[in-house]
Amino acid sequence: MAVAVKDVPEAKRYEARIEGESEVAGFADYLRTTELIAFLHTEVSPRYEGKGVGSALARAALDEARAAKLRVLPTCPFFAGWIARHPEYEDLLYQSRSRVSD
Numbered sequence: 323m324a325v326a327v328k329d330v331p332e333a334k335r336y337e338a339r340i341e342g343e344s345e346v347a348g349f350a351d352y353l354r355t356t357e358l359i360a361f362l363h364t365e366v367s368p369r370y371e372g373k374g375v376g377s378a379l380a381r382a383a384l385d386e387a388r389a390a391k392l393r394v395l396p397t398c399p400f401f402a403g404w405i406a407r408h409p410e411y412e413d414l415l416y417q418s419r420s421r422v423s424d
Contacts, residue, residue: 325375327382336383338366338375348375350383350398358416359387360395380404384411393417 324341338348348366393416396402
């Protein structure tokens, strides 16, 4: 099963589709600035759960973030967990540079 992932900037999300199917199999909502992309919510259709759609979304979105030299803020639990299981993407994680303390 081939999964194609595409950035849909007007919807502020990445969409995954299965080759030969018209419906969206899954999506990852985001907010993007010139320096950062925050992944807010990921959803995979129950029909495609467990078939690698979420992983395809995460990998494609993170590879594009790396290519664009963006830092990643994974507020979505799926993205946070996926990055934790794939340490080769940990270098993308946003680190606050604030020196403010309580």
